[in-house]
Amino acid sequence: MSFKTLSIIAISMLAITACQTKPVDATTAHTKAITIDTHCDTPMRFLREPFDIGQKHEAPSSRVDLPRMKEGGLDAIFFAIFTSQRERTPENYAKAYQMAHEMLDSTEKALIINKDLASLALKADDIYDIEKAGKRAIYLGMENGFPLNKDISRVEEFYNRGIRYITLAHTQNNDICDSSTDKKGAEHNGLSNYGKDVVKEMNRLGMLIDVSHISDKAFYDVIEQSNAPVFASHSSVRSICNHPRNMDDKMIKTLAKHGGVIQICILGAYIEEEDTTSLNYVKKEELRLKYNNWNFTSDEQRKQAWADWREINKKYPADLPSIAQAVDHIDYVVNLVGIDYVGIGSDFDGGGGLADCKDVADFPLITKELVKRGYSEEDIAKIWGGNFLRMFKQVEKAAEPV
Numbered sequence: 001m002s003f004k005t006l007s008i009i010a011i012s013m014l015a016i017t018a019c020q021t022k023p024v025d026a027t028t029a030h031t032k033a034i035t036i037d038t039h040c041d042t043p044m045r046f047l048r049e050p051f052d053i054g055q056k057h058e059a060p061s062s063r064v065d066l067p068r069m070k071e072g073g074l075d076a077i078f079f080a081i082f083t084s085q086r087e088r089t090p091e092n093y094a095k096a097y098q099m100a101h102e103m104l105d106s107t108e109k110a111l112i113i114n115k116d117l118a119s120l121a122l123k124a125d126d127i128y129d130i131e132k133a134g135k136r137a138i139y140l141g142m143e144n145g146f147p148l149n150k151d152i153s154r155v156e157e158f159y160n161r162g163i164r165y166i167t168l169a170h171t172q173n174n175d176i177c178d179s180s181t182d183k184k185g186a187e188h189n190g191l192s193n194y195g196k197d198v199v200k201e202m203n204r205l206g207m208l209i210d211v212s213h214i215s216d217k218a219f220y221d222v223i224e225q226s227n228a229p230v231f232a233s234h235s236s237v238r239s240i241c242n243h244p245r246n247m248d249d250k251m252i253k254t255l256a257k258h259g260g261v262i263q264i265c266i267l268g269a270y271i272e273e274e275d276t277t278s279l280n281y282v283k284k285e286e287l288r289l290k291y292n293n294w295n296f297t298s299d300e301q302r303k304q305a306w307a308d309w310r311e312i313n314k315k316y317p318a319d320l321p322s323i324a325q326a327v328d329h330i331d332y333v334v335n336l337v338g339i340d341y342v343g344i345g346s347d348f349d350g351g352g353g354l355a356d357c358k359d360v361a362d363f364p365l366i367t368k369e370l371v372k373r374g375y376s377e378e379d380i381a382k383i384w385g386g387n388f389l390r391m392f393k394q395v396e397k398a399a400e401p402v
């Protein structure tokens, strides 16, 4: 062997050694990270049936409870106080307001019963003490601003009950802004004047503005209006899955430029385009029509619809996408804007769930996939909560001192 060949081998070996960093262990990375899921619809269950979050349940009918959060190494989750958008009549406003408070009452009660397992978190920093105490942190968000009923004082009223984000709209337009999926199209051409006041009030209080579900124009209006970063609590990437609920590249870049975070939603239809010929899809569409687009006339009807929905999932299970496909969305955001602007919002108990991630206990499998793709421990900590907490603290800091 010539000296030249030897030198090349030596240099190559040196280069290999220099590139070799300690291999990342998925279990260690997951345990070390502060893990936060920014969206689940579990409080809805409290209104449907007696449901104890302190007991272990089974997926797919239930995807979140405290024992499974512990099993899945999930430190915190945002419970969404969700009300679906109805026709804006005085009765429906009153009903949404009442339902929101009932869900809050039930969540409070559940946290009292399970005080050894979980605590309500109100500030970004609260998670550290709760995690140290070996408990789960429950944060509260409100999905759809319908219960506010154009009464700006209710923003603070719900803040005082623990709500820390508001998803401005849901699947239909409301008084605040246009939805990305309202079949009637735009009503306000983005954010309404009242919506601008809501944004201002949320900024003042240090509440997180959630742009998931709102129209593209409303998103840009919110960005222009807000003096703090905003975020998407559960949205995915439109370039991979062309759904109006997902964010396109320009929106993701704008969000990141303003310090916001997109929390990838692991709901099938937002991860890959739906097979509209599948029996699961067809039967659910029939159900939607049967219940007049989920406009229930009574609580009994709502409970029946829920039972029918579960029956369809049992009889005709959906062909769900995989964790690998969901992590493609994370990769995409990282390649587009860097590692600091992405996280996870499962939408569990509201439609979220993957073939190989059926509940919160499966979350370590997402970390396993991230490790497989070369993410470092530091990257994983950012994705699982670091990015979100950084933004949350910025929003708190931008608020008016009380």
Ligand SMILES: [Zn+2]
Binding pocket: 143, 213, 234, 347, 350
């Ligand atoms: Zn949603």
